[in-house]
Amino acid sequence: MKDTGQNTAFVEFKSVQKSYDGVSLVVKDLNLAIKKGEFLTMLGPSGSGKTTCLMMLAGFETATNGEILLDGRPINQVPPHKRGIGMVFQNYALFPHMTVGENLAFPLEVRGMGKSEREEKINRALDMVQMGDFSHRRPAQLSGGQQQRIALARALVFDPAVVLMDEPLGALDKQLREHMQYEIKHLHNSLGISVVYVTHDQGEALTMSDRIAVFDDGRIQQLASPQELYERPQNSFVAGFIGENNRIMGTLVSVKGDHARVKLQTGEVITAAAVNVTTPGQQTMVSVRPERATILTNGDQDDLQTLDAEVIEVVYMGDLFRTVLKVAGNENFVVKTRNTTGQNLLTPGQKVKIGWVASDARALDP
């Protein structure tokens, strides 16, 4: 269901701006199109504007400027209860004075659905989240994970075309959270609904999404598939926010095609992929993923860009080693190596060389 081939947007934000106080903008000129059946995640630190966008879509906030379209129709003037959008809240928001069954019946009742039809839909929704036996419990009698499933079932029971999820897994412990991620993803695949998911957890976003919109400072910094986002961050914020990242500061010497020459603070000149740097002489930050750097104990390797390094610390993490090195003035350069048989252990103070494929280093704005 990843791509239905429909290129027409199902949900669309057009030049949307939002201000609460009339002085500053929380959302600055947002343009975003979400396809039918797509799982789109809004990812960003708190205060980046992602939740505001979700609330505008749900109808709880009004856009100060711009337009939001649902299935081609502008919905700015449509009240929340007429939008037909399912929503899962951070604290689940299950009605505490109703049983699970009544919670699920609520959206069907307000739509005037008959009792038998209701029962059928409720049972189907509960089975879908494997909670068929809990219909008569109260929310307070359920665990966090169970409440989460009920909230999910309630948001889906009336067959909405879009489901919004506002950090739905934030309150769960790590293990349960990972489990629920797969379940939500699975439900999304089997139901074919569009999901707009808000989180500040990049791991969650990478696991579940078709596309991720990275928010910062009221703007989308990059909108791309998880892989693209991880492999090819478009600026230093995205590079830093998604995954672990080593930063080496330097000055741009020249740009040729998509190759850039960068002079590091310690004097070495290295080659890196030019991403959003253009002018020679400007400050730049070279970003290298920890798993893409290799520790060379046997001298240089021609196909790699190499630098001198000194081991500061080696942390044993089971499946891998995490080695902290001093590289080009950066004393916190991390390299992750797989734990293979017969590996030579490095000792702190040891002089080594590290190397990486030149295109894996990305020269970004500082």
Place this chain on the structure above:
Amino acid sequence: MRKLLILSTALTTVGFAASAEQVTVMSWGGAYGVSQVEAYNKPFTAATGIPSTMVDSDNPATPIKAMVEAGNVTIDVADVELSDAIRLCDEGMLEVIDHAALPDGADGTPALEDFVDGALMSECAVANIVWSTVFAYDTTKTSGVKSLADFYDLAKYPGKRGLRKGAKANLEMALMADGVPAAGVYDLLATEAGVARAFAKLDTIKSDVVWWEAGAQPPQLLADGEVVMTTAYNGRIFNAAVGEGKPFEIVWDGQIMDFDLFVIPKGTPNKDAAMKYVAFATGTQPLADQARYISYGPARKSSAPFVGKFKDDKTDMGPQMPTAAANLSNALANDFAFWADRDTELSERFNSWLLSN
């Protein structure tokens, strides 16, 4: 145990430590309280050196029962109404006062003869003033009101009436308004027919009555324009009219006279000083002096010649007294014995009448 329990109720009345000889007097406050401080307390302390304190209460008779029963008497002299004095005396709550030991009048008349009739009726009390329940009207709203019958004449004098919320005085006045002469009121009221007649008369104005409870309310009701006529204590109307210049006029027809008396709660630690105070305060001159501040009549005949002008030194107090000859043409003396017997019954009946529509 019982005493201990009663104590918890009595604790609400503030306790005054009584170490040296002193007198604490509980009275009704307001202009009346002021008159007593000026005419009795200050001269008493000056003459005897015994300090005296004045304490206000809505009805000084009320705390006496609680204090005596708890054995924690904190006031030495109380100013109470006649029916309360008699009831408390009968119940053994008061010290007996030797009336013969009271000082002679200024003209040499022995005390027993100097006091007006009924002033020494209870062996536990000495009357200090005669006051009365009268009715008064606002001269800017209506005029020509002469008699109690006019009070009940809504057609001729339209407007709200103020009445005290209680049976006492209202029933007597209703009968007098209905044409019963003062002398026959209590005889008639002792019969069921008389009570029924009184209530029937009250029925005629019931829907136009504003009920008051505290003595300060009637002048306020008149001043606010809430009523055009109201029954009231004569001193309160006098003070509003003369003291504050309000356009109020008292109608003396059908006035009901009553005494205020000094009593001494049983078991007071300052019994001797209290006796001295009562003897001093009910002397000829202090009784005459208090009339300088409020229009209540002295209970001694010998005080009458000494009654002068109001504190503004303009108004003659003599004609303002309930006991002035001109005001006595159709006056009724409150029958304490009648009310001691029938108060409970008639109060219940009155309350029941109030509730029914």
Place this chain on the structure above:
Amino acid sequence: MTHADQPDQGQEPELLRTADGLLLQTALNRVSRRAKIKAFLLVLPLLAFILVSFVAPIGQMLLRSVNNDQFYSNMPELTLWFADKEFGVEPDEMAFTALAADLTFAAKERTAGSVGTRVNYDLPGSRSLFTSAARKAKGLNPPFKDAFIKINKDWVDPELWAAMHAASATYTSSFYLAAVDRKRDTDGSIIQVDENRRIYVQLFWRTLWLSGLIAVLCLLLGFPVAHLLATLPMRKASLLMILVLLPFWTSLLVRTTAWMVILQGQGVFNNILVSLGIVADDNRFELMYNQTGSIVAMTHILLPFMILPLYSVMRTIPPSYARAARSLGATSWTTFRRIYLPQTIPGIGAGGLLVFILAVGYYITPALVGGASGQLISNQIAFHMQDSLNWSMASALAAILLAAVLVLYWLYDRLIGIDNMKLG
């Protein structure tokens, strides 16, 4: 453990012991006892305070409502005579002899008034019989029956003897009977009092009805205010909260008087209406010194007691419930009715009960602004406490009121559940 009865049946289950051989249960008790004693000592001052300031006065009140010693402790001989007599027995010479002896004693001790007052409660008009007879008691000669008849023929009235008989009992129900407009007939059966003396039952109903009405009015007015308080930003909410609490800091009398100034016939409200030409000058609204006055003033005075519990409940209801309901397709009215309102029930219950119970006991406000039709039962209690000095009657009325409130509390517990009550 009933093993002693069946010594041969089964074996004791093996009891766990601590390392040094003590029974585990014993060791546990020993440790927890110390904690319990400490906890008890901490609450002891409060317990003592409640006993002295609350339980004792209430106990005294309940005792007074059934026990009035004014008659039996001052009339010992006659009380003894009554002790083994049926209700309604005609008094014989023995009875009058006892009466003469008691009255002679009462005259000396100055207690005849007290005795008369007590009998007068049950039989109005009889007080002076005792005070006047006591004055003459010393000079009476046998046969006493004739002597008493000579003083006043009412002394052989069977109603008088029934009343004295009732008053001679250590414990009496007559004050409770009077409090529900009943009395005992001369043969001991319970009958209603004359129609023109029936007040209390009517007053009890009026008190309950008005208090209920006031609680409902407080709810209707307080609900939106509490909601606003709970949803406004902190700074504005604090300001509004001060406005809500302001009446608390003003004297009750000042507030009541303020209402008098506003609502009376010549008051601000009527003057405005007249000057606007809405009502004629001679046809002003009567809003004061009647039931309306009581309702308006009491609703205002009790409003904070409704708002505060409601506010504390509403503050804990996250806005996400309402949002969830809206997103699920509910209109704002449905959201309020089915989601918000049910969750505020603990606050509504607490506020309603609080306002109701306070209103039931109010007396200053209705006394000042209630006129005749706005009087409540507490005004009668005050009357008996302060004016008639019939404390037993006041106690009986208060006890009935207390019982009514307790019944209500019990009902509330059954219907909503006390656990569900939230006072803030």
